[in-house]
Amino acid sequence: MAENQQAAGNENQNQPQFALQRIYVKDLSFESPNSPLVFQEQWKPQVNLDLNTSHNKISDNQYEVVLSLTVTAKVGEKVAYIVEIQQGGVFMISGIEGPQLGQMLGAYCPTILFPYAREAIDGIVNKGSFPALMLAPVNFDAIYAQALKRKQEEAAGEAKEEQTH
Structure with missing residues (x-):
């Protein structure tokens, strides 16, 4: 019976796990x-919006993800x-490893952070005596896919240059 529990424990360790541990404003x-x-x-x-x-x-299974936003409003x-x-x-x-980890860190985690950043921006804009600013949702999956494609194209271009020399 102890062997069955140990085997079940080992299976759970191999299962993908994800947990949000903390959200914070790093700079504002x-x-x-x-x-x-x-x-x-x-x-x-x-x-x-940039x-x-x-x-x-941070450690074996801990990652810090930082979403940086700059909003400039001009009249x-x-x-x-x-x-x-x-x-x-x-x-x-x-x-979770390889491309799936990259997707988690580059798209999924920023998607979680964005509403908090949007709320902080709206609050500070309002305190500056300006009308509320509600930023539209951002598709981080599409942004991540574009960045990945751009990196692949750059790598292919560099490989092609090396072959011609």
Whole structure:
């Protein structure tokens, strides 16, 4: 019977496991360089969103994933505000390797972090006396797939260059 329990325990260790352990704001900044004059303008902002993700291995099965967002809102040529946030998360991931691990760290984890970053951005924009900003959802799977394709194309281009020399 002890052998059966040990075998079952070994099977569970080989099963893919994923757990969110912590979500936190790593860095947050807000600038409104043209206040208070920008409040006199008609509010029809052009909003630009830049995003990036990164990850670090903390321990055997722990990873930190950081979603970095920069939101710039302009009214005409004037910058109304700039918000920068690094939304971090610690994830326990085991039994997942290779491309699946890359997908988890590059797409799945940022998808979990995004609503928290969006809420923090909306709150700080509101505290800056600007109308609420609700960022549209982001398809991190598509972004990850594009980045992967770009890396593969670059690698193929480099391999082709080496063959011609």
